[in-house]
Structures are given as structure tokens and as C-alpha cells.
Amino acid sequence: MVSADNVNLDVLELVFSYLAGNDLASVALVSRSFCAGVIPRLYSTLLFRLSHAKRYPAVMSPFAAVAAHPEFAIHVRHVDIRHVPAIKAQYNPKFLLECTRALGLCRNITSFRCSVNALPPLFITALEQKDRLHDLRLHGNLTTEQSMRLTKLSMIRNLTLDFASWNLMNLLPKWTATMKANLTTLTLFMANDLNETVLGSALAELPNLLGLHVIGCSKVDHIAMLHLVSHTPYLESLSMTTSETSRPFPDPPASLPSLRNLALDTRLGSPEPGHPSSASVLAALLRHISSSSPRLLSFIVKYPDRQMALTTSFVGKLISAHATTLKNLSFIDCLIGTTDSLSALCVKCTALERLEVMIPVRDLTFFAHSLARSSTLRTLIDVEMHTHSPRPTLAQHEVRQLFTRVPSLRKIVSDGRIWTRRKDPDNQLLIGLERRPGHTAAIHWFMPRDI
Template sequence: MVSADNLNLDVLELICSYLSGNDLPSVALVSKSFLAGVIPRLYHTISYRIRQQKGYETGETMSPFASVITHPHLAVHVRNIEIRVVPIVKSCLHPVFVRECREALKICKNLQVFKCTVANAVAILLPSLAHKTRLQEATLYANLTTDQAAMLHKLEKLESLTIEFASWNVVDIMPAWTGSLTKTLTSLALYMINELHEDILKSILTNLPNLRGLHVVGCPKADHTVIFRQIVHTPLVETLSLTTSENTAPLTFPSPPMRHLKHLAFDTRYSMQPSPSPAILGSILAHIRLSAPPLQSFTIKLPERKVVVGDPFISQLVEHYGSTLRRLSFLDCGVSQESIAEICKNCVNLQRLDVSIPMKELLPFTRNLSLSKTLHTIVDVDNHVDHGMRPTLKQENVRYMMSVGSNLRKVVSNHRIWTGRLDPVQGVVVTLEKRRSHSYGSLWFMPRD
């Protein structure tokens, strides 16, 4: 008879790789054999978020970092660490928790990904990250002093780097730091950095000719006009995110080389009435078309939730890229039913649509979705347009959508993932899974699977 004790450890680890969440600790309690198989998966990623913080502050739970310190042999399994919150005591970062983080980081020699978006915590933890040769990806809330910023030079061989809310001290060292990352860095995201200006950005991008991903969002001195002047230094870019302002300055001509561009995201900001933004967005699409990129994914985010994306812009987008687009995302904005119909009819390879599902117009919305023969996933991007109480998407709504949409097989709404399959007797059978639909805390403009 086959039992867990008879299975090779590699087989057990492979089985456990398909488990997540609370299933992992539950399986670990079954037997010593299952525990051995679960451990690598259980400690592969350590994420610390609000839910864990509440238990720590009340003394009900210990931190996962304390567990690693107590059992240092577990550190070899840790590959990813994500810190989204730090417990507070007397308005200060909890000193015991911070010490546990720092000590655990020192012994996690195989760490590949480190993310910390907590103000004041990064500076304390940076020394523990120095010279980790396997560290490939870092996301940092980088409001640092001059001495603290100097420690960033010790983060070597990074392949992906995200800097958020950086101080001028960090901006000042970025050209020299990226110069040391020329051979390895392929993705760079600069988010909400007031001090970033064109000269610094030029110095940074000149160091990174092999960059595949460039995301400069929420940096008021580096809008779309700046990006298109400087992107000439990164001709291999495949994913690009930028902030469009109301700057009506003409774009550089000829258009910069972007023949590899596949994913494009617009963070659209405006304050003027009437705003020139619709014309500016159209001019950007026309500008990059000259490079003939095979655009597969497009995301746009508007500053006001009640605003509807203009039909002329949608028509231009579909006309230029309808044959290649596979994913479209409309965040904090609405899309007219006419535009939904145009998208589904003319984007012949569309697979996923992220849009606010109009519950009050669900029937015409679903009929428009049925015009697509390739669309298989709809993601409801929350209540961005409807006013007042919004009806909740129910199973019968999802079943209707999947019955009318011949290829629609997944609907994501909040933390609900509805999956459908076609049964020869029962018709469309819908099942519900409750879990997070995307990585917690990830930036909206970053491309996802």
C-alpha cells in the first residue's frame, strides 16, 4: 500500500507546490513526511500584512521572522520576503519586530525577492541586504537620508528594481547606482518621485540599454513628453508605463524606436476645464504607431471615477491595435456600451478585459461581450462608475454571462473568482473560489500574468 512515507521527498514537494494559503499548514500537521514536503513551500515566501500585524500587537501571534530565527535551518528555503506593514508601539516601529526582521534577513542567504513599502523601515533593514548575491528583485519605499541612500550601492546584480516615494538623496545617487547594474537590470519602476527630472532620468536610462521594462508613474517632472525624448536610450523596452499630463508640447520626431513594445499603460492626469487630455492621448497613440509595435496589452487609469473613456479614443486604439491586443484594462473610469461592442467585435485576439461591470446594464453589456469569439476572462475593477449602493454580482449573473458569451469561462469580482465549464447535461456549471485575484499591494500598472 502506498503511503506518504513511501513517497520520494521530491514528489511530496511537487504535490505541495500546488497548495497555497491555509492548506499548507493544515497538510503539515498530517505527518512528519508531509511536514518535510511542505516546509520548502511554506517558507518559500514570507509576506507580512495588516492581518498579521493585528495579532502581533495583541500578543496573539509571533512573527514569521521570529520563527526563522528560532529555527535557522528554515532560512535556506526563504526566497521571497514582502513587508507591507510593521507593528507600531507608542507611535514608533515595534523595536522587537524590526530586530526580528533584521536578524532573519541576515541568515536568508538564498533570498531572491525583497519588497518593503513601509516608510522608515527600509533604512533599518538595508544593512542586512548588503551583498546578497542571489537577490534579483527589490521594491523599496526609498525616503532615505544621504548616508542611508549610500547603502543602496551594496544591492548588486539586481534584475528588477522598483523605487517608491524616493527622497532627493536617492534620486541623486541613482545614476551611479544604475551604472553598476548595467549588465543585470532589465526592469525599472520609478513611482511618485517629485525630485526626478529629465536630466537625472537621462543619466539613468543611458546606463540601461538592455532595459525591457520601464515604468515612470506619478513623477510630475517626468511626464509623457520627457519619456518619449529619453526612451531612445532603451530601444529594447517591451513594457512601458507613463504619466500623461496636459503638456501640449509636440512629441519628438521621428518617433523613438519601440518595435519591441508589447505592454503600454497610461496614468492620465488633468485639471484644466476643458482638458486637452483626449487630444494628447490620441496624439500619443499616433506617435508610437510610427514604430509599429505589436501591442498586446493596454491599461489606462483616469483621475476621476465618473469619467467615461471617449469613444473616439477607443476607436483609434482598436483601429491601430485591434489585431494584436490580448488584454485591455480600464481603471477608475467607465466605458460606453458602444465602445465595449467595438472592442469585442474588432479585437480579434482579445482574451481578458478589466472593466467595471455595469450591473444596471448587465444584459446589454453581456450581449456586447458575446461579440468576441476569444474573450475568456472578465475582471470587475470595482464600483468606479455606479453611484450609490451597487448590486453584488451573483452566481446567476455569472452563469448568464457565461451562457451568452460562448468562450467566457472566468469572472473575477473582488476576492471572488467564478470559473465555468460546459456540461453536456446541465449546461454551464459555475464554481466559486475565494482568494485574492492578484498580488496584494502590487502597482496597478505593472504587467501581470
């Protein structure tokens, strides 16, 4: 007779790989066999976010659990610290000590993320001992000593630095020189002290770089980026911030034949006389990049904190240059100017599978009519807009209307919920609903999506 105690452990681990969160903890309480099978999955990722911080120290942190049970450390592959509990406006020293002890035990870490400005020197010391560490994301507001210690990590493949200080940026060329054999993706977010000279020196060490994302760095705009990408001819993913500048585009244009993912962070301002508008900058930038004949799979554009409409002319240029290859389109904090433009995108983009846009609940009929022009659209993501007044939430009858009018649609994500299309044995439309997982690894909005 088969029971939990005589099922092969490899089979149990395979079954439990489909579970996450509280389900894993519940399964571990069933029996000793289940506990043994679930431990590798349960401790694969040590995640600590705001909801955990609110309950600390009443609820033990995952780092304290590993420190108390060192045998679990062998299973840890990912560490993700998104929030640090505080005491009297200071980070809790007990929590930081728990983290440091756990990091010292976890020898098999492949990714480490600390997205808060709380990186003790002992954290960096622990990371230096991790030979398998390939993915690193840090809040980069570091001292000179911390920055120099960090540059000893030479095996990084994917590096993300948020809010990096001048101390760290000045050492970036030296650091990239040690990582040139491994680094494939470099992301610099909101590094106000980064300038074109330093970034150029760093990129000169990375001719084989595949992903470059420089967003919110005030001294490096799209013109600077287009000059610098001459160092990285094999780029597949590129993100940059545009500005309303009168500086000319590079001539001749940089060659980017391998580019597949493009993200633009459009900064709005009050342009001086003779400076181009944001709309004309976007159009000129798209035309400039298209001269390399890249086959874009993904295009993302964002207007920070504004509700702007993309012009019909810009949408037309996007269609004429990349209609046959685009699979993912994301319009963040902006609107597609007219229903005709949306219809044109759905008709001409014959490979489109994923669309991120604000769903106009009040004009859902016209919106659904435009989407119905696509026979390939599978996923629709409702993008939250930065508006002063709340907008209606997508309800089940409106979801049903979208699924009915757009036969190719399989998934709608809106307001923390995932709606899916299903059919019963009589071929009648059924709608599934689940909460959007809150434990998924957060990524920057400009990073390439999984198609």
C-alpha cells in the same frame, strides 16, 4: 503498504506545491513526513501584511520562526513586508529586530519587498550579503547614508522604488551604472523629486532596458518620457503619466518597435487656454507611438479618482492601430463611452483574451450582448470605480447570464470572488466559486498582466 512515511520526499514536495496559506500549515501537522515535505514550500515566502500585524505579538511572526529555527532559512526565497506593527505611533522595535535576524540567516533570497516607510539601516546591511537577490521593491524615503548603502546592490534585475526621496533619486544615475549588465525593469512610483535630467542620465546607462514604468512623478510627464526613451530602444513595457501640456511631441518620434505593453496614467486638470484636453492628449499620444509600428499585446489606461468615458474617436484609433494583436485591455476608473464602442472592440480585437472594466450590473443585458461579439474573450475582471455611491454587487444569476450569453468566457473576477465556467457530464452549465487569494503578490496597477 503505502503510507505517508514511505512516500518519496520529492513526490510529497511536488504535491504540496499546489497548496498555499493555512492549508500548508495544516498539512505540516499530519505527520513528520508531511512536515518534512511541506517545510520548503511553507517557508519559501515570508509574508507579513496587515492581518498579521493586528495579531502581533500574540501570533509569532514568520521572521521570529526562522530566527528560532535557523535550519528553515535555507528554504526562504521571497520576503514581502507589507505592514509593520506599531507601538505608540512608532514601529515595533521587537518586530524590526526579528526581521533583521531572519534576513541575516536567509542567504538564498531572490526577491525582497518592503512597501512601508520602515527600512532600518540593518535591513540594507543584510541585503548587501544576498548574491542571489534580483527583485527589489522598496519604499524609497531614505536618508543620504541609506541611499549610498543601497547603491552597492549591483545584481538587481527588477527594481521598484516607491515614494523615493531626493537623496535616492540623485544617486540613481550612479546606481544604474553599476546595474547596467543586469537591470531589465525600472519602476519609479510617486517620486516627486525626480526630474528629466536625472532620469535621462540614469537611462543613458541602460540601453538594454526592457521595462520602464514612471508613474506619478510630477516633473516627468509623457513628453519628457517620449524624449528619454530614445536611450532605451528595446523597451517591451512602458508606463507613463500624461499631462495637459502644450509642449510638442518629439520629432522624429522615438523608435519603439519592440513595445508590447503600454500603460497610461491620465492626469486631469483645468487646462489653460490653448492647452489640449485629456482626450486629445491620449489620441495624439497613441498616434505618436503607433508611428513606430509596435505590436501591442496589452493596453491599460487610468483616470485617477474620476469616472470618465473614453471617446468613440479614441477607441477607434486604438482599434485601427492594434486590433489584431491586443490580448489584454484594462480600463481603470473610466468607462467605454458607448455600447457601440465596446462592441467594436469585441469584434475588431480578434486576439482579445482578458478585459478589465467596470461591469454595469444595471445594464447587464446590453453589456453581455457587446461581449458576445468576441469569440476569444476568456477572462473578465470587474474593476472597482471611485464613486460616491455604492454600486450593486455581481450576483450568481448575473454571472450565469454572462456565461450563457458569452460562450467563450471562462472566468469572471468580481468583488473578491472568482467565478469559473464548468460543465457536468450532461453538458449543462455549472458555475464554480472561490475566494480571490489574498496572499498573492501585490503589483502596481500599471504593470503588465499575465495574459
